[in-house]
Amino acid sequence: MCHVLGAHYVGSAMPPAFLNSREDAGLVWTVIVLAFVIYKVPGVLGNFTYIVWLAIKPPLVFLFGGAAFYCVALLVMANELGVWETSAAKETVYWFLGTALVLAGHATKARPDPDYARTLLRRALRAAILIEFIVNFYVFPLSAELVFVPLVGLLGVMEAWNKGQAEPDPRLAKLTGGALAILGWAVLVSFLVRIGLHPGDLLTRDTLERILVVPALTIAFIPFLYLIAWSSCRQLEGIRRHFALTP
Numbered sequence: 205m206c207h208v209l210g211a212h213y214v215g216s217a218m219p220p221a222f223l224n225s226r227e228d229a230g231l232v233w234t235v236i237v238l239a240f241v242i243y244k245v246p247g248v249l250g251n252f253t254y255i256v257w258l259a260i261k262p263p264l265v266f267l268f269g270g271a272a273f274y275c276v277a278l279l280v281m282a283n284e285l286g287v288w289e290t291s292a293a294k295e296t297v298y299w300f301l302g303t304a305l306v307l308a309g310h311a312t313k314a315r316p317d318p319d320y321a322r323t324l325l326r327r328a329l330r331a332a333i334l335i336e337f338i339v340n341f342y343v344f345p346l347s348a349e350l351v352f353v354p355l356v357g358l359l360g361v362m363e364a365w366n367k368g369q370a371e372p373d374p375r376l377a378k379l380t381g382g383a384l385a386i387l388g389w390a391v392l393v394s395f396l397v398r399i400g401l402h403p404g405d406l407l408t409r410d411t412l413e414r415i416l417v418v419p420a421l422t423i424a425f426i427p428f429l430y431l432i433a434w435s436s437c438r439q440l441e442g443i444r445r446h447f448a449l450t451p
Contacts, residue, residue: 229349233357267432271308274428275300278421291410292417299418304425311432320433321426344394352387359383 223231279296282288288296314320344352363380366372 224343225346225349226343226353228346229353232350233354267308267312268305270432271304271425271428272300275304275421275425278424287420288417289413292414295414295417296421299421303418303422307422307425307429308432311429312436314429314433315437320430325423356384356387359387 279288343349359380362376363384366376366380
């Protein structure tokens with residue numbers, strides 16, 4: 205059996221699975237949670253339909269549709285230049301759903317200045333190093349991921365809930381932050397040991413492309429975000445002038 209980053213191969217005839225064990229575990233727990241919520245909360249499907257209806261309103265359609273069109277144009281151009289290939293498609297989808305759409309939403313409230321650009325660059329590096337690479341490329345066996353995934357998810361939800369309170373509980377913040385840090389260091393150390401034992405797994409063009417695709421796409425996405433931020437600021441200024449001139 206040959207073990208490489210993010211996939212298992214048995215012999216030479218068996219192709220790699222599209223989903224790794226962490227994604228398999230996430231899919232299993234997503235189905236379990238959705239089934240539980242649908243069973244326990246009457247009308248949740250109707251509420252979900254309403255949320256979808258809100259998401260397809262013209263302003264959001266133009267915003268997210270424009271983001272999708274811009275990203276597709278980027279990928280077509282990058283593919284023609286030979287700097288993006290379909291082997292990085294999964295990482296690209298993750299980036300678009302988990303980073304690009306969020307950045308596009310935040311851009312409507314941002315000011316297009318140098319501080320905004322620096323914030324985007326820092327976010328690009330964090331996403332590439334901490335999320336796309338360590339989390340998605342180095343995975344544990346499925347039995348471990350079935351415990352790891354819900355544990356990280358629960359801690360993340362608790363941390364986000366606590367931060368959203370008017371008076372966050374410092375003890376809960378310390379608990380969730382410390383636990384997430386320990387889990388993060390455990391993954392990082394395991395990853396470094398793995399690379400030390402099998403450095404050839406990292407030093408391949410395919411792996412490097414998958415590592416670099418997130419920061420590269422985020423940097424290339426900045427002009428679109430600046431355009432959205434500039435347009436939103438102009439619209440807000442126009443509304444303010446209108447009310448200022450209204451007797």
